[in-house]
Amino acid sequence: MLKSCYLMNMCLHMPLKMALAFSGLLLITCSSWAQSPGKPESNRFTKVILAQRLEEPMQFQILRDGRVLFAERKGKLKVYDPKSKALETVAEFAVSTKYVNKAGEVTEGEDGMQGIILDPDYEKNHWIYIYYSLAGDEAKNVLVRYEWHGKGLLESSRKVVLEVPVQREECCHVGGGMTFDKDKNLYLTTGDNTFSRASDGFAPLDERPGESARDSQKSSPNTNDLRGKILRIHPEPDGTYTIPKGNLFPVGTPQTRPEIYTMGNRNPWRPTIDSKTGWLYWGEVGPDGSRDDLEKRGPQSYDEFNRAKGPGFYGWPYFVADNKAYIKYDFATKVSAGPFDAAKPVNNSPNSSGLKELPVAQPAFIWYSKAQSQEFPLMESGGNSAVGGPVFRKDDFKKASRSFPEYYEGKWFITDWVRGWVNVVEMNESGEYKSMERFLPDLKLKGPIDMKFGPEGDLYVLEYGNGYFKDNPEAELIRIEYNSGNRKPLVEASANRIAGALPMQVTLSSAGTRDYDQDDVLQYEWVITKNNAAFKTLKEANPSVIFTTPGTYKATLTVTDKAGEKNAKSVEIKAGNEPPAVDFKITRGNSTFFFPGNSIQYQVSVSDKEDGSLANKKISPSQVSVSTNYLSEGFNLTKIAQKQLSVDASAQFATAISLINNGDCKACHATNEKMLGPSFKAVASKYKGDPTAMAALSDKILKGGSGVWGDAFMPAHPTMAESDVKGIVKYIMSLSDAPKPAKTLPVKGSYTTVVPKGDTEGSFIFRAAYTDRGTKTAPAQSSESTLVLRSPIVPVSYADQFKEISFNNDSTMAFVRNSGASFRLRGTDLTGIKQIEIIRAPGRNSSMPLSGTVEIHAGAVDGILLGKFSGEYKDKTILEVTPGAVAGVKDIYFVFTGMPLRIKAIRFGQGE
Secondary structure (H helix, E strand, C coil): CEEEHHHHHHCCCCCCCEEECCCCEEEEECHHHHCCCCCCCHHHEEEEEEEECCCCEEEEEECCCCCEEEEECCCEEEEEECCCCEEEEEEECCECCEEECCCCCEEECCCCEEEEEECCCHHHHCEEEEEEEECCCCCEEEEEEEEECCCCEEEEEEEEEEEEECCCCCCCCCEEEEEECCCCCEEEEECCCCCCCCCCCCCCECCCCCCHHHEHHHCCCCCCCCCCEEEEEEECCCCCEECCCCCCCCCCCCCCCCCEEEECCCCECECEECCCCCCEEEEECCCCCCCCECCCCECCCCEEEEEECCCEECCCCCEECCCEECEEEECCCCEEEEECCCCCCECCCCCCCCCCECCCECCCCEEECCCCCCCCHHHCCCCCCEEECCECCHHHHCCCCCCCCHHHCCCEEEEECCCCCEEEEEECCCCCEEEEEECCCCCCCCCEEEEEECCCCCEEEEECCCCCCCCCCCCEEEEEEECCCCCCCECCCEECCCEECCCEEEEEECCCCECCCCCCCCEEEEEEEECCEEEEEECCCCCEEEECCCEEEEEEEEEECCCCCEEEEEEEEEECCCCCEEEEEEEECCCCECCCCCEEEEEEEEEECCCEECCCCCCCHHHCEEEEEEECCCCCHHHHHCCCCCCCCCHHHHHHHHHHHHCCHHHCCCCCCCCCCCCHHHHHHHHCCCCCHHHHHHHHHHHCEECCCCCCEECCCCCCCHHHHHHHHHHHHHCCCCCCCCCCCCCEEEEECCCCCCCCCCEEEEEEEEECCCCCCCCCCEEEEEEEEECCEEEHHHCEEEECEEECCCCCCEEECCCCCEEEEEEEECCCCCEEEEEECCCCCCCCCCEEEEEEEECCCCCEEEEEEEEECCCEEEEECCCCCCCCEEEEEEEEEECCEEEEEEEEECCC
């Protein structure tokens, strides 16, 4: 069947064009391609930030008009209005978030406001359901219903639909996820309400008297308890509920609760219903163990993503993953009594009030541990916390303007709170696992805690942020939009000056702005505001503007394409104070390389329009910070060159800080305050002066463990490089030292490059910085100048513009494959350089005689010849450099002819 091109959007987002010359018509074949659509390009998706700096957001609901309702753990119910872009508080609940143990110690827990959901008939009845931990002496979580017409809740409409009794002696696991099916049955997830950190990462089965808070058998496998379950009820208009057919236990079954749909859940999070099949999907947060103990305790911990086609028992705390069995363990005698039987699970705990014989255990749909998963490699490794997500069905968005493409039909979008990715799971027709792929590989989420499709077809993600029990500045709500046709422009905004004295002339730039639709014509509009008041509007792509009044301005560039699609970006400009000019310059010696034991001469210059300069002595040398650090091999030189490091961070710890910020460390640790784990400063204080600290802490990071800081468990990180782990430990241990004044060098002098014994492949980082005094109407400005002297031994991987050059897996060896191969080393100072060595890499044929020619040129592959070697390559082939052939810093090129060659590095030398 053929359809004309104006129906193209009904078929496939990827255009298939067939030019029919004899008729002049443009036709596409829809029906055949719609059955097997291709994967959409990542650039067809746009991330839009809606609301920022949220306060422990837990779940959200999207209304048809685009408003978004939030539940925040501390008890606030908020609504985001996309028209005004404002976030308002709808109501605030008195919630319980604390636990009080037997010793009277009070700790913060996961409890609080956990979830919200709109009634399927919300547009008619305006009912919303809220699940939260009720404050007061009675320990219980409640599901309540209110009427909400867009402002505050109607208090007189409150109905308590369901109560879940809990214990508040020891944390954790609350659940709180909710979803409705097509029959308007409500599914509510509940956690096992069990303290798990005293179980060494295995199943909490403590049956000793008085320890029921540490025995999950009281809840998850207890057929007569609502905790550790997914409940399925049918809310009624009067605020009560009835039991729908098809739950796990028929109404009236002794020692059971008829509300139970699934049991054996530890902490089920965000449930979703596949609208086509009616099957239930959810994420299951697992325990915190990184090792197997198959003789005494059982398997290491696994998180799960699960699917239920009907009611069932999902194993916890007797089984995990694909029914890997835990071992019956007596916490009093420390004696093990053999593994549990998945075909005939039995709950004999004295803390259970339910049936002893349980249904057959169901294996997990997807499971993954702290280590790299062999079954599901895309899950990665490290800390984990399975969230869940929606199943996409195109029919759910028939009237949506920008629904996701057919390619994702029937696929499940899942995310992990710690790892921050979104994976897409494909199932076959019978619902069995088929494959998995990463959705938007460059997308890195910060504590994703809820994810669902909105009525317009967009994917919404709620990000809790990186730390537990605190208001994370990165907590936000985002929306991912798909564009099947015309795409929004991608906007970049910058300025040639972002601070300066008055009058301040600034050229605004749209450089980097682009549109993936090549035939689009873009319109540019800059709107400059000060204190949210309009200052000036400019209709050019790169306009100039003069600021004559001091203050902080915001210049926002909005770019519109010919279809009316818009995108925007802003740049902040501070007028009224010229930033100082700082320069660190080598006056004698090489400005690219250091040579151990040699000295360089340097001079720092500082000038400031308002303050004066070092030269005229209006700026004192004591006001200028000049410092140096030696950084071991592996430090990211590019980051330093681009000045991406914080001015306040010690350069030697920049790599470690980056690893901490970009990994899962911040989920459990902070620098100064205790979170789930101890603060970094507390760790540093505990191990100060301990010679075994480096080895012990490195081992703990790599392998995981518990017991040092109470019951908190440290997940394993087996894939981290040992050098990275040691860098993190060094940074943490540095926090035990009292703050010391930065070691300041004179603004002019000499410096001898002394390197640590056995370490000659690092870099010296010289930095000069000055902060001016500011003005009466403008804040102080800081500037810095950084210079890097790197090792004279340069790995070939540091080069670029490779031709006929390839590398091994870890880039430690370069292969010169064919005659005419070349590479470039940028920005190289040859001052004092008399020899350049080609260091061969060891290999199977390294003892074979190889001959060829190497030439070194300045400026281009055929530029000025600096040195040449012809003959048989040695382990270290030396090229003599022509003294004074070029002056200053140049790009140099290495050109090879002759036989293939393996190279490890290039060494620059000053001769004998």
